[in-house]
Amino acid sequence: MAVKPIRVTVTGAAGNISYALLFRLASGHVLGTDQPIELNLLEIPQAMGNLEGVAMELTDCAFPLLQSINITDQTGNAFQDTSVAFLVGSRPRSAGMERKDLLEANAQIFRQQGRIINEHASRDVKVLVVGNPANTNALIACKNAPDLKATQFSAMTMLDHNRALAKLASHLSVPVHQLKHMIIWGNHSSTQYPDISHCQVGDEPALSKVSEQWLSERFMPVCQKRGAAVIQMRGASSAASAAHAALEHMRYWVCGTPEDDWVSMAVLSDGSYGIDGEVFYSFPVTCKNGEYSIVKNLSVNDFSRNYMDQTYKELMEEREAVKSLF
Amino acid sequence: MAVKPIRVTVTGAAGNISYALLFRLASGHVLGTDQPIELNLLEIPQAMGNLEGVAMELTDCAFPLLQSINITDQTGNAFQDTSVAFLVGSRPRSAGMERKDLLEANAQIFRQQGRIINEHASRDVKVLVVGNPANTNALIACKNAPDLKATQFSAMTMLDHNRALAKLASHLSVPVHQLKHMIIWGNHSSTQYPDISHCQVGDEPALSKVSEQWLSERFMPVCQKRGAAVIQMRGASSAASAAHAALEHMRYWVCGTPEDDWVSMAVLSDGSYGIDGEVFYSFPVTCKNGEYSIVKNLSVNDFSRNYMDQTYKELMEEREAVKSLF
Numbered sequence: 255m256a257v258k259p260i261r262v263t264v265t266g267a268a269g270n271i272s273y274a275l276l277f278r279l280a281s282g283h284v285l286g287t288d289q290p291i292e293l294n295l296l297e298i299p300q301a302m303g304n305l306e307g308v309a310m311e312l313t314d315c316a317f318p319l320l321q322s323i324n325i326t327d328q329t330g331n332a333f334q335d336t337s338v339a340f341l342v343g344s345r346p347r348s349a350g351m352e353r354k355d356l357l358e359a360n361a362q363i364f365r366q367q368g369r370i371i372n373e374h375a376s377r378d379v380k381v382l383v384v385g386n387p388a389n390t391n392a393l394i395a396c397k398n399a400p401d402l403k404a405t406q407f408s409a410m411t412m413l414d415h416n417r418a419l420a421k422l423a424s425h426l427s428v429p430v431h432q433l434k435h436m437i438i439w440g441n442h443s444s445t446q447y448p449d450i451s452h453c454q455v456g457d458e459p460a461l462s463k464v465s466e467q468w469l470s471e472r473f474m475p476v477c478q479k480r481g482a483a484v485i486q487m488r489g490a491s492s493a494a495s496a497a498h499a500a501l502e503h504m505r506y507w508v509c510g511t512p513e514d515d516w517v518s519m520a521v522l523s524d525g526s527y528g529i530d531g532e533v534f535y536s537f538p539v540t541c542k543n544g545e546y547s548i549v550k551n552l553s554v555n556d557f558s559r560n561y562m563d564q565t566y567k568e569l570m571e572e573r574e575a576v577k578s579l580f
Numbered sequence: 581m582a583v584k585p586i587r588v589t590v591t592g593a594a595g596n597i598s599y600a601l602l603f604r605l606a607s608g609h610v611l612g613t614d615q616p617i618e619l620n621l622l623e624i625p626q627a628m629g630n631l632e633g634v635a636m637e638l639t640d641c642a643f644p645l646l647q648s649i650n651i652t653d654q655t656g657n658a659f660q661d662t663s664v665a666f667l668v669g670s671r672p673r674s675a676g677m678e679r680k681d682l683l684e685a686n687a688q689i690f691r692q693q694g695r696i697i698n699e700h701a702s703r704d705v706k707v708l709v710v711g712n713p714a715n716t717n718a719l720i721a722c723k724n725a726p727d728l729k730a731t732q733f734s735a736m737t738m739l740d741h742n743r744a745l746a747k748l749a750s751h752l753s754v755p756v757h758q759l760k761h762m763i764i765w766g767n768h769s770s771t772q773y774p775d776i777s778h779c780q781v782g783d784e785p786a787l788s789k790v791s792e793q794w795l796s797e798r799f800m801p802v803c804q805k806r807g808a809a810v811i812q813m814r815g816a817s818s819a820a821s822a823a824h825a826a827l828e829h830m831r832y833w834v835c836g837t838p839e840d841d842w843v844s845m846a847v848l849s850d851g852s853y854g855i856d857g858e859v860f861y862s863f864p865v866t867c868k869n870g871e872y873s874i875v876k877n878l879s880v881n882d883f884s885r886n887y888m889d890q891t892y893k894e895l896m897e898e899r900e901a902v903k904s905l906f
Contacts, residue, residue, distance in 0.1 A: 277820045278604060311821035313750070314806065316742040318757040400716020416642040424639070431644040480640065488633020494603045495637035 259290035259321050261376070263336040265367070266343020266385060267295035267325070268305040268488065274497035275340065276308065280317040284505045285338070289514050292322045296332035296343065329370050337376045338508070340500055341367060341395065344385025357387060361576040364391040369400030377402070380507055380544070383409040384500050388442045389520045389534040390572040396534070397580040405545065408507070409520035411438040411446065411536035413492065413499035417480045418448040432456050435485060436574060437538045438518040439527075439558075439570045440565025441572075446536065447561035448477040452552055466557075474561075516549050526550060527562065533569040558559055585616035585647050587702070588660040592669020593621035593651070593695070594631040596816065600823035601666065602634065606643040610831045611664070618648045622658035622669065655696050663702045664834070666826055667693060667721065670711025680901050683713060687902040690717040703728070706833055706870070709735040710826050715767045715846045715860040716898040721858070722848060723906040728871060731871065734833070735846035735863035737764040737772065739818065739825035743806045744774040747799060754791055758782050763864045764844035765853075765878030766891025767898075772862065773887035774803040776876055778858075792883075800887075837867045842875050852876060853888065859895040 262279065264272050272295075278284070280291060295310070297305045302325065309323045326332050333339065345359045359448040364383070371381060379402065392409035399407070423430040424501050434454045450469070453460035464473070476483075477509040484492045506517050520536040523529040526548050527537070538549040554562065588605065590598050598621075604610070606617060619638070623631045628651065634650045652658050659665065671685045690709070697707060705728065710717040718735035725733070741764050749756040760780045765773040776795070779786035790799070802809075810818045832843050846862040849855040852874050855862070864875040880888065 273820060274600065274603065277600065277824055278607075281604075281609070281824070283609075285609070304814055307810055307812075307816075308820075310806075310810050310813060311818055313746045314739065314743045314810070314818065314821040315747070315824045316745040316756045318755070321755070413640065417640045419642040420639045423642070429644070429647070430642045481637075484633055484636050484640070487636060488630055490633075492637055492640070494599060494634075495640040497601055498607070498641045 257288055257290060259292050260285055260338060261292045261294060261336045263294040263296065263332050263339040264297040265332070265341050268297045268301040268308055269342060269502070270493035271342050271384065271496045273308060274494040275342070275500055276312060276502055278497070280312055280320045281317065282319050284501050285508060287319070289444050290319050290321045293320065293324065294332045294334070294336060295323065295325045295542060296329060297325070297327055299327045302327055302542065329366060330374060333367070333370050333374045335374070335376050337379055338504060339371065339375065339379060339381045340384060340504070341381060341391070342384045342500070344391060347472045355574055357390060357575045360385070360387060361394045361579045364394040365398045365579045368395035371395065372399035372401050379406055380504070381407045382500060382504055382507070383407070384496065386442065387572060389536070389569055390576060392520065392534045393522070393532070394576060394579055404522040407522070407534070408503070408546070409442060409534050410500055410503050410518050411442050411518045412503040413496050413519040414438040414442060414446055414448060414477060416495070416499055416502075418450070418477045421476055422450060422453065422460060425468070425473070426455060426460070428455055429461065433460070435538070436518070438536045439562045440536055441569050442520060442536065443452060443568065444478045444566040445568045446478055447565055448474060448557070449558055451555060451558055506541050507546060508544055510543070511539075518541050519546060521546060521548065524548060529566055531566070531570050533566070533573055535569060537567065583614055583616060585618050586611055586616045586664060587620060587662045589620040589658050589665040590621065590666050591622040591658065594623045594627040594634055595668060596819035597710065597822045597826070599634060600820040601668070601771055601826055602638060603641065604823070606638055606641065606646045607757050610827050611834065613645070616645050616647045619646065619650065620658045620660070620662060620793050621649065621651045622655060623651070623653055627785060628653055628724045639845070652733055655692060657702060659693070659700045661700070661702050664830060665697065665701065665705060665707045666710060666830070667707060667717070668710045668826070683716060683901045685719045686711070686713060686717050687905045690720040691724045691905045697721065697874050698725035698727050705732055706830070707733045707860035708826060708830055708833070710822065712768065712896060715862070715895055716902060718846065718860040719848070719858070719899060720902060720905055730848040733848070734826055734829070734872070735768060735860050736826055736829050737768050737846050738801060738829040739822050739845045740764040740768060740772055740774060740821070741844040742821070742825055742828075744803045745774070747802055748776060748779065748786060750817070751794070751799070752781060753780055760787070760841045761864070762844070764862045766862055767890045767895050768846060768862065769891075769894065770804045771891040771894045772804060773884070773891055775802060775884055775887075777884055778879060832867050833872060834870055836869070837865075842866050845872060847872060847874065850874060853880060857892070857894055857896050857899065859892070859899055861892065861895060
């Protein structure tokens, strides 16, 4: 019997992250090699020509699973009956823009998208926010979609998670697949806390293999500032690695995480680990049957507590700046 | 038992096609989800910083199959023991450059690469030329690698093949996977002949469903000029669709074509279909056990013969322009 197609919406669809994401999505990478897809691609009016070029290239791949491509600059149209949404587009910081202005400009966008998702999307929609400031954008979208569950929204810290795995693997000279139980706590920003205190290298604790000095002076700053380092070297911001992380995030969410590991996702806090304010905070999670669960009751030492609180504080400040738009 | 890694070389590795290709390759898309890969990435010296940024992003994906990344501007180093080579980089046409100059400039590059592949690559290497003029670049590389079999070289017309499938599917309003037996004959240039005379739509001949006028006035010119149309719309040349076609080409070559279909690849002519000069000409091929076979004895009507000869003539002229470098 033919499998019913899934409608997938991608915003900022003519941008570099989406360009790296869409072709892997259409090839069946995320949702399965027998799952037909209907793509809804949203852009701002100025980018519609460019987006049409992207749609031409998607067509030119003759993907067997890609049943339709709908390009639009109308948000309402973009989210009609969608089951999987990648919110990639966001307003970048322009010259002279204060941090608060940037938060507000994006809050306006994600408020509108949240409302329209609430009204038009499939009732089982999963929404992944990639556009920055991702955590707070996810909060805004979620708060403006009262008919959906808050657990249908998440923001991406999987790129940070993968970067931390790669950095630790390189330092220890082990293959990355030997590492388990990495955690990114908090905000997808430079305050994020990449935590290896539960990490295992094979059967051994990673913490026994590194110095505290390396952790705080090398590992953490390198992870926190990796985005800027890529821009400096490549002359453009991370696109393919961000797209990969977004695809992985959605695949784990839809298809489940491995039995013996977890991943990092920013989700609405349920009060775990003392994060009792209403923010999207990155936690270790497992996924099963299309639902995530925050991993509970991990021990938190004083070193970790301090960093977990700093990034929490930043998220609460971001929340304060945009809460008039809830 | 651990699977032995395969070494894969990509040239022009900091360019847009490679950027769309490398991450799918590293995710296991082409060579299999249990096949470890060692990547050798070649660029010109001026692009090494950019390439380092790409390598950072590849690292940041924490691909379990990606065992190593070696970036280099030394051709000899790039092809050492490589089993799979994507020759993506080529010299683009600059202002005031004649077609003959372009052919020669690229012939110099591909002569050097052919010689080094001959000397340093694994004896079972498969070489796919993507950089234009792809057919003649493949010929030059092949002619400069006398210790390898000519059947270890091919050039890409899979993008044209996919574009033709997509265009026909759209015209007939059928899903693309219902079409079989498309053929691209000849050169990956505007003289290519996209031939639907053996195409089937389900069990019916495609030719019975289209007019000859549509074929020669719409279908063929649209296919032949699709690259330019994408540039005009997207503001950049086809990258992700070209990368997809390159990955598919290599996957078919390594893993085999479906039982009930063929694909198009430019390979050294064996005299089939009256193409008896020494050129890389796109034919319908099937692949099995890592070897391609030209599909023989298809009927060729007068309409087809004319177009097949035109594109053959262009390839013979290209050959003439560069044969001093054999």
